[in-house]
Amino acid sequence: ETGVTQSPTHLIKTRGQQVTLRCSSQSGHNTVSWYQQALGQGPQFIFQYYREEENGRGNFPPRFSGLQFPNYSSELNVNALELDDSALYLCASSSGTSGTNEQFFGPGTRLTVL
Amino acid sequence: AQTVTQSQPEMSVQEAETVTLSCTYDTSESDYYLFWYKQPPSRQMILVIRQEAYKQQNATENRFSVNFQKAAKSFSLKISDSQLGDAAMYFCAYRSASGRAQKLVFGQGTRLTINP
Numbered sequence: 001e002t003g004v005t006q007s008p009t010h011l012i013k014t015r016g017q018q019v020t021l022r023c024s025s026q027s028g029h030n031t032v033s034w035y036q037q038a039l040g041q042g043p044q045f046i047f048q049y050y051r052e053e054e055n056g057r058g059n060f061p062p063r064f065s066g067l068q069f070p071n072y073s074s075e076l077n078v079n080a081l082e083l084d085d086s087a088l089y090l091c092a093s094s095s096g097t098s099g100t101n102e103q104f105f106g107p108g109t110r111l112t113v114l
Numbered sequence: 115a116q117t118v119t120q121s122q123p124e125m126s127v128q129e130a131e132t133v134t135l136s137c138t139y140d141t142s143e144s145d146y147y148l149f150w151y152k153q154p155p156s157r158q159m160i161l162v163i164r165q166e167a168y169k170q171q172n173a174t175e176n177r178f179s180v181n182f183q184k185a186a187k188s189f190s191l192k193i194s195d196s197q198l199g200d201a202a203m204y205f206c207a208y209r210s211a212s213g214r215a216q217k218l219v220f221g222q223g224t225r226l227t228i229n230p
Contacts, residue, residue, distance in 0.1 A: 033216075033217065033218075040222075040223075041222055041223070042120075042220030042221050042222050043159075043205070043218070043220050044220070045218065048216070048217065056213070056217060088157065090159065092218075097216050098216065100147075101216065102161060102164075103161075103218065105151075105158060105159035105160075107156070107157050107158045108157050108158070
């Protein structure tokens with residue numbers, strides 16, 4: 001069984017650019033959640049996708065957007081990058097949105113905005 | 115909104131000793147889940163232990179156990195017989211049992227060092 005994978009591992013962008021991060025969910029999982037983890041902080045919820053639809057969103061501006069594909073992999077897009085967007089971006093997959101479904105995390109993408 | 119607070123930014127313990135990490139949370143809900151996650155230097159977040167709020171019995175997973183005090187909104191993690199591989203960032207997290215998105219609300223983390 002393949003776990004959650006993310007690409008790329010590291011990324012360096014400049015302010016104002018756009019970035020796309022990718023996440024492949026664990027086999028059999030139809031739900032993907034994205035989190036932003038600033039240095040020295042706990043992860044913060046960005047949004048969740050369930051069966052290709054956005055299923056909830058945290059306190060992030062509209063320039064953070066996402067997609068989920070029929071195979072349940074997902075993308076996180078960030079437009080007009082700001083310095084404060086520098087962080088580790090984590091995705092987590094689960095087999096549903098019930099509170100009993102464990103979320104399995106990927107290794108993350110480290111984004112640096114210069 | 116729910117909040118999770120970890121008041122110990124760093125903790126250290128001698129190998130084979132016992133250590134307790136603290137966590138408090140704030141919520142008006144009665145049904146929810148609490149978690150402890152471990153994030154080693156390789157970065158991948160791993161679930162250590164989970165507690166359902168409706169269960170009075172404290173969860174236990176091998177050397178890891180929790181002390182869940184619902185009225186006090188406290189959820190501490192005890193690690194017995196600490197091992198070098200336990201060194202990591204530990205995050206306490208809350209998740210509502212209701213609502214559309216089962217988002218996790220994390221604390222700021224405690225960095226645990228194991229001294230040989």
